[in-house]
Amino acid sequence: MSTIPVGLVGVTGYTGMELARILSNHPSMKLVRVTSRAEAGKTLADIYPFLYGMELGALEITAPDVDDLEKNCRLVFLAVPHKTAMNIGGELYDRGVKVVDLSADFRIRDRETYEEWYKVDHTREDLLTKAVYGLPEFYRDKVREASLVANPGCYPTSAIVGLTPALAEGLIETDDIVIDSKSGASGAGRGAKVGSLFCEVADSFRAYGLTTHRHTPEIEQELSVAAGKDLTVSFNTHLLPIDRGILSTIYTKMKNGVTAEDVRSTYEKAYAAEQMIRVLPEGVLPETRWVRGTMFCDVGLVPDPRTGRLIILAAIDNLCRGASGQAVANANLMLGLDETEGLRMAPMMP
Known part of the structure; x- marks a missing residue:
């Protein structure tokens, strides 16, 4: 079975780091695009030394480009701040690319409530009714059919x-x-x-x-x-x-x-x-x-x-259940995979 190409917009934060860790060993998803304006031109191993010697570590970081993401990815994870996510997430959705958004931009179903708490205008209100809240235990069937999933907060x-x-x-x-x-x-x-x-x-x-x-x-x-x-x-x-x-x-x-x-x-x-x-x-x-x-x-x-x-x-x-791991669980469902694929990890003790 060939791997499914996915992208990550916003690779330099802790959630981006955790996504890279999880996807480095995912059997069915392959991270083919990672983006950051500040770190473009570097490899993942340059900013995350734990990836030295691994195939994923050689992946070059590029500036965010919706055309490139559309061409090369079936699904894109967004690990960027609110407001930024609604814009690029909306563009990707419009082009038929599946999106898992780790920001808050699509979690709140009521636009006025979102704007009251986040103090920014919501520019893609049309997507609030289309986004599925990505807590798999309660919305599993809807996530499977979704093109846009709002990954829950931690x-x-x-x-x-x-x-x-x-x-x-x-x-x-x-x-x-x-x-x-x-x-x-x-x-x-x-x-x-x-x-x-x-x-x-x-x-x-x-x-x-x-x-x-x-x-x-x-x-x-x-x-x-x-x-x-x-x-x-x-x-x-x-x-x-x-x-x-x-x-x-x-x-x-x-x-x-x-x-x-x-x-x-x-x-x-x-x-x-x-x-x-x-x-x-x-x-x-x-x-x-x-x-x-x-x-x-x-x-x-x-x-x-x-x-x-x-x-x-x-x-x-x-970082895992509260962000990146849950995002991967949602992506698994959206891509027709087993929900826990790549996520059956034992705790990091002590």
């Missing part, structure tokens, strides 16, 4: 996987949901910023973006679908002094009469067929190191009869 992936079974089965109250999330420093991107410097992050722990984080409307949009009604949640983010990983601790109120057995059976049934979601045994709580470098989302459940709360924990790798 925080939303953990929150949506964590909360959906409880909301869909009516186990919890829909008001006063608190999502308390912590991410490694790679979630801030690879750009040079004072807040991401080693001395600013190491040996510290801080909150940021309280009440204003841009993943909020994405989380509320998808949780509202699960609940069958509009939801407002309290979403709070923190920066951990680690490289990669997200742990979300979610506080909810159980409805009267809901038992610990109800909760566990609901989650185990909901995710029984899912290869990349692991509902951990009673008494075992997720850790970021158990999912590092993988597509796993580990879910822990702690019903608290004393307070009437259900505490849900979800851990993912923000």
